[in-house]
Amino acid sequence: MIISIGCDHIVTEIKNHLIDYLESKGHKVIDNGTYDKIRTHYPIYGKKTADKVASGEADLGITICGTGVGISTSANKVDGVRAALVGDVETARYAKENLNANIVAFGGRILGIGLIENIIDVFLGTEYKSTKENEKIIQKINSLNGHVGQVNDDDYFDEFLKKWDCGEYHD
Amino acid sequence: MKVAIGSDLKGYELKEHIKEYLNSLGYEIQDMTLEKELDFFDVTCKIAKAIQEKKVDRGIVIDEYGVGSFIVANKHKGIICANVFDEHSAKMTRRHNNSTMITIGSGIVGVRLAEKIAEIFLASEYDGGRHQIRVDMLNKLW
Numbered sequence: 001m002i003i004s005i006g007c008d009h010i011v012t013e014i015k016n017h018l019i020d021y022l023e024s025k026g027h028k029v030i031d032n033g034t035y036d037k038i039r040t041h042y043p044i045y046g047k048k049t050a051d052k053v054a055s056g057e058a059d060l061g062i063t064i065c066g067t068g069v070g071i072s073t074s075a076n077k078v079d080g081v082r083a084a085l086v087g088d089v090e091t092a093r094y095a096k097e098n099l100n101a102n103i104v105a106f107g108g109r110i111l112g113i114g115l116i117e118n119i120i121d122v123f124l125g126t127e128y129k130s131t132k133e134n135e136k137i138i139q140k141i142n143s144l145n146g147h148v149g150q151v152n153d154d155d156y157f158d159e160f161l162k163k164w165d166c167g168e169y170h171d
Numbered sequence: 172m173k174v175a176i177g178s179d180l181k182g183y184e185l186k187e188h189i190k191e192y193l194n195s196l197g198y199e200i201q202d203m204t205l206e207k208e209l210d211f212f213d214v215t216c217k218i219a220k221a222i223q224e225k226k227v228d229r230g231i232v233i234d235e236y237g238v239g240s241f242i243v244a245n246k247h248k249g250i251i252c253a254n255v256f257d258e259h260s261a262k263m264t265r266r267h268n269n270s271t272m273i274t275i276g277s278g279i280v281g282v283r284l285a286e287k288i289a290e291i292f293l294a295s296e297y298d299g300g301r302h303q304i305r306v307d308m309l310n311k312l313w
Contacts, residue, residue, distance in 0.1 A: 043305055066263065067253070068260075069270065070305055073252065073270075074312055076241075078313075084238045086254070090279070091236050095239075109259075144247070157308050163304070164304050169300065
């Protein structure tokens with residue numbers, strides 16, 4: 001499978017570990033960054049990861065930040081993406097089997113690496129079950145609009161990054 | 172602070188319990204649960220719209236896994252929602268994401284933990300500052 005993966009600067013080492021893990025199982029991985037520990041912003045990587053799933057360039061996606069909330073929320077705002085934020089294996093199985101979730105997300109500061117690997121194994125290994133009930137709920141979700149992105153429109157967030165560089169966002 | 176709560180059939184019992192618990196803490200709770208047979212999609216949309224229209228300040232949706240309502244809520248413009256299964260995430264999603272909604276899986280999270288998650292979510296404040304650039308980015312996306 002082709003897996004699109006993304007993270008923020010809090011959990012880069014976990015993403016790097018997962019790339020090795022996925023590649024050792026024969027998957028091809030698209031690494032959307034971030035690539036180091038320098039402070040950055042999770043929606044950039046959530047969107048990049050999600051755009052590649054929505055466009056069909058990747059089969060499935062994985063997003064990770066501190067709690068998983070911010071990056072999975074940004075992924076869900078992309079049209080055609082159903083990103084499941086999970087803390088256990090069973091929820092990941094349900095989301096794939098019933099909601100045909102195409103991204104799985106978790107918090108790198110919430111879960112341990114053993115559970116994360118188990119979640120990924122089950123998410124990738126579970127088949128969607130096309131029942132009448134499942135189709136109905138997915139159709140309802142797809143009827144809600146979302147951001148229609150272009151893959152690699154890297155300047156999408158520039159207006160905010162310029163303000164950041166000017167020191168307009170400060171603690 | 173006005174708080175909306177809702178559930179589907181499988182989350183109904185836990186929703187009733189959390190509603191009473193939050194009432195006992197002094198919160199004004201508006202139960203937006205539709206008829207019991209309806210799925211999580213409709214009740215999540217109803218609560219997300221109430222937040223968009225500023226009729227309520229926070230929303231809590233309970234379904235069996237939490238994850239379906241979580242996806243539906245975040246498909247609403249300007250809504251930031253977290254599927255929460257631990258106290259730390261309940262706090263951090265307020266502090267860092269300024270989320271206005273959470274979902275809880277009644278089949279996944281036990282009663283005591285669900286009480287704490289709801290309580291901490293409502294009691295925690297947004298940090299603002301550097302986190303605002305990420306929230307601005309989310310709001311531009313959808």
